[in-house]
Amino acid sequence: MSEAASIKRVSGSDRTLDKQEIDSHERLVLSDRDRDLFISVMSNPPRLNGKLKNAIAEYQEQYGKIMSDDMEF
Numbered sequence: 001m002s003e004a005a006s007i008k009r010v011s012g013s014d015r016t017l018d019k020q021e022i023d024s025h026e027r028l029v030l031s032d033r034d035r036d037l038f039i040s041v042m043s044n045p046p047r048l049n050g051k052l053k054n055a056i057a058e059y060q061e062q063y064g065k066i067m068s069d070d071m072e073f
Contacts, residue, residue, distance in 0.1 A: 030038065
């Protein structure tokens with residue numbers, strides 16, 4: 001319930017929030033158009049290029065590889 005209390009910014013003694021209230025802060029409701037676009041991009045991700053590709057390479061040099069070998073960029 002500490003998560004619920006932090007969402008509503010209530011004191012530790014006032015933690016009577018229900019699961020529905022917590023879910024409403026964790027869920028993103030998409031329009032039909034946004035849902036279709038999300039599914040399309042997840043199914044057919046674009047190839048990375050330009051600045052984003054360079055940023056990923058620099059990050060990996062500094063912090064280590066975070067992507068699996070089968071991911072392309």
